[in-house]
Amino acid sequence: MVYVDSWDTFVERSISLFRADPVATRYVMKYRHCDGKLVLKVTDNRECLKFKTDQAQDMRKMEKLNNLFFTMMARGPDAVVPEELPKEQAAPPPSKKGRGRRQ
């Protein structure tokens, strides 16, 4: 099986694979709780890329990749992933030194 060792290479190659054929490319995620293993697969039925891991740190990376794929699949292969909005909007700019000028 075509297992890729580096996460960044896997992401880069999957994105180019998707952009080359957006309709045929699919992203599969297999999770086994009993073994604590996660395998990601991206294929366009011609070429297949896989990434396996048992590390919790890869969860966050996988989430980002999920977001990327969701955006590209729903909006189009050229769509740019918007920055994470909720956290940034929730934190107001910290410029409340002293009393505010409320009239």
Added chain:
Amino acid sequence: MIVDWTVDLNSGLWCPASSFRSQLDPTLDLNNTEVLLEADPFLNELTKLYERNKTSGSVWVTMKRSTLKHQKKRKTIEESPAVEPEYRCLVRATDGKKTISCTLSAKDHQRFQTSYATVLKAHMDALKKREKKDKKSASTKAPGS
């Protein structure tokens, strides 16, 4: 509970209609039908899939872009480039026995992806945590050294 009974073609005996249906058409596999759901019920069922498969089994989640049209219709659409097909993101989840699916439009996907990420984080916790100190640790922060 009312169960439809019909006569089995092979043995001539009475049997429940569901088994009769599968005998009539062997390609109709009643146990492996895919259930198409809306986004929220899909996430609920996905949660149940993960919970059911904690001690053994795998959960597969597939994502693919699709127009959800049949092959023949798709060809006619391609021939008339004036009308741009509406793409949807198809998400499928299965544990080998039960399959659920859901389609997302460009509007739905952002809300779905946050909820989906929450479900994943909640259930996929069997992965190994790094024992060495690292810059961003998901669990407790190491005291400053």
